[in-house]
Amino acid sequence: MSEYSKDYTIGEMMTVLMAREVKDTDIMIVGVATPCVWAAFTLAKLTHAPNAIYHYIMGNTFVFEPRQVSLLYLEMNTARAYRFQNTGECTLESLPSDKLTTIEFFRPAQIDQYGNTNNICIGDWNKPKIRLPGCAGIADFSMFYSRGSFLYTPRHDTRTFVPIEKLYFISGVGFPNGKPSICGGVGPQCIITNLAYLDFDEKSKRMKVASIHPGINIETVKNSTGFDLIIPDNIKETKPPTAKEIKLLREKVDPLGIRKLEILSGKEREELLDEIIEKELEMENRFPKLLHYN
Amino acid sequence: MSLEEAISTYVQNGDLIGIGGLSFWRKPASACREIIRQEKKDLSICTFVGGIEVDMLIGAGCISEVRASFVGMEVFGMAPHYRKAVETGKVNISEESEASLALGLKCSYLKVPFMPLKGIIGTDFPKVRKDIKQFEDPLGSGTQLMALPKIDLDVAILHVPYADEFGNGNIAGAVWLDDDMAKTAKKTIIICEKMVETEDIRYLPGKAQLPMQTTDAVVKIPFGAHPTSCYPIYTFDPLHIKEYLKTDFEEYRKNYILNKTNAQYLEEAGGAQMILNILL
Structure with missing residues (x-):
């Protein structure tokens, strides 16, 4: 194990924590417009999980080799898939399968203490204050995974972490009424945020603090959560990224910083987006760079 | 058949229209621009994941209902006209997941009322x-x-890289729900980048995922999926999507849609430089 990095952003911390969830035997679902997840999976491939397989939702294609994260050329990453004939059937066959898909990260707009999530609307569904883009496959997949579902959000605040009555629409199933779903999945495993690593109490299935990130105060975590978290007597500190993880992430996995589009907001994000577009349009070879282990 | 003729012949006000592709990828955008030019009304749109094409149709007032598992602009943000129309109650939503759409179409070809x-x-x-x-x-x-x-489509509108003149369509990348839409819709319109011979289709991987007997019209519109992608020819145009998001829709409609041939559209959207930008 190399030394812990002293120079990392909170977004990099989250990406590294997500990568650490991946097992060498995993089939990793990469959605659309989730570069943080993609970067995390690619980092896992380059470190402890070289045999994990990408399952790109961009075609339900299966890809073995890792390539750099890309904004414009996602299809060129999936083009070298050994299966590229996705149809509606491929979506359906993936659902209850332990062989075609094993790990997926969902990013909820809202989440309650039992890990139920909302990506549909803020306010009443019939006349929403904000209509969100939708839940895509979360309503289908969240209750199925035998290895559980994995959650992340870079916005740990009381707008995201809400009491049950303020969760406007359940579009992803956590532990309804404190019990695992009747559909057979084991339920959400963790929520990786910009402040902490949260998981669920084995008995009550309520959300609990597993560790807080270095430099973060437990009071901040409490005040940023709209319900009572279970807080253990001895609060652990999250293991920060290693120097090697940070170097791989910055230099090999995602040198353009596309993952940061999920973390930044406002003007800073707009500027980064323009910079990424400009650099990618300049690329002559539009196959994102093939990456090799070490 | 021309695109104008295909849309005026097969798309009627009030129809349930299946749109192929996903998000910013392989959307029949040229057909959506033609629907806007013909001022179709009251359409229900069914698509796996909607993006700029659904947003444009809503901006132009062509849609009264959306059936999609997600409608957004990927890393570019929310779909502005979609969002506003839902929040003000101008467009109805049939809340869908990926499986509800995939199974709904499967019901249609199995001729069963529901799937579990x-x-x-x-x-x-x-x-x-x-x-x-x-x-x-x-x-x-x-x-x-x-x-x-069950979801029974009136019309399916699909953009593909290759088709022959008989309507055999080949999709090089992901097929998504396109093949199920083609085989269940009452009428199917295919828009292709390249017209090839049937013999060529035999040697393309996947062959005719859209077989000719389910196709009613095939129209050739090169770069017709722009500003979305058409693998393996071009990717989506991020600069145009940004332009769309910062332009008032009436102005956008005037600049890019009304009275524009495909060549005029491509010229307005950046011409040769734009094409060089997006070519894979």
Whole structure:
């Protein structure tokens, strides 16, 4: 194990924590417009999980080799898939399968203490204050995974972490009424945020603090959560990224910083987006760079 | 057949239209621009994941209902006209997941009223979808299931890289729901980048995922998916998507849609430099 990095952003911390969830035997679902997840999976491939397989939702294609994260050329990453004939059937066959898909990260707009999530609307569904883009496959997949579902959000605040009555629409199933779903999945495993690593109490299935990130105060975590978290007597500190993880992430996995589009907001994000577009349009070879282990 | 003729012949006001592709990828954008030019009204749009094409159709007032598992602009943000139309009640939503759409089309070709899914159970979908229902396995296993209804499309509009003049269509990349839409819709319009011979289709991987007997019209519109992608020829145009998001829709419609041929559209959208930008 190399030394812990002293120079990392909170977004990099989250990406590294997500990568650490991946097992060498995993089939990793990469959605659309989730570069943080993609970067995390690619980092896992380059470190402890070289045999994990990408399952790109961009075609339900299966890809073995890792390539750099890309904004414009996602299809060129999936083009070298050994299966590229996705149809509606491929979506359906993936659902209850332990062989075609094993790990997926969902990013909820809202989440309650039992890990139920909302990506549909803020306010009443019939006349929403904000209509969100939708839940895509979360309503289908969240209750199925035998290895559980994995959650992340870079916005740990009381707008995201809400009491049950303020969760406007359940579009992803956590532990309804404190019990695992009747559909057979084991339920959400963790929520990786910009402040902490949260998981669920084995008995009550309520959300609990597993560790807080270095430099973060437990009071901040409490005040940023709209319900009572279970807080253990001895609060652990999250293991920060290693120097090697940070170097791989910055230099090999995602040198353009596309993952940061999920973390930044406002003007800073707009500027980064323009910079990424400009650099990618300049690329002559539009196959994102093939990456090799070490 | 021209695009104008295909849309005026096969798309009627009030139809349920299936749109192929996903998000910013392989969307029949040229056909959507033609629908806007012809001022079609009251359409229901069914698509796996909607992006700029759904947003444009809503901006132009062509749509009264959306059936999609997601409508957004990927890393570029929310779909502005979609969002506003839902928030102000101008457009109805049939809340969908990926499986509800995939199974709905499957019902249609199996000619069954519903398909069971061991999913969606535990979500709030049943509260807003009066046409879905949880039930117990009638064969006695005790399993709880969700019944999801059939989706019968009036028209499917699909953009593909290759087709022959008879309507055999080949998709090089992901097929998504396109093949199910083609085989279940009452009428299917294919827009292709390149017209090839049937012999060529035989040697393309996947062959004719859209076979000619399910195709009613095939139209050649090079770069017709722009500003979305058409693998393996070009990717989506991020600069145009940004331009769309910062332009008032009436102005956008005037600049890029009304009275524009495909060549004029491509010229307005950046011409040769734009094409060099997006070519893979």
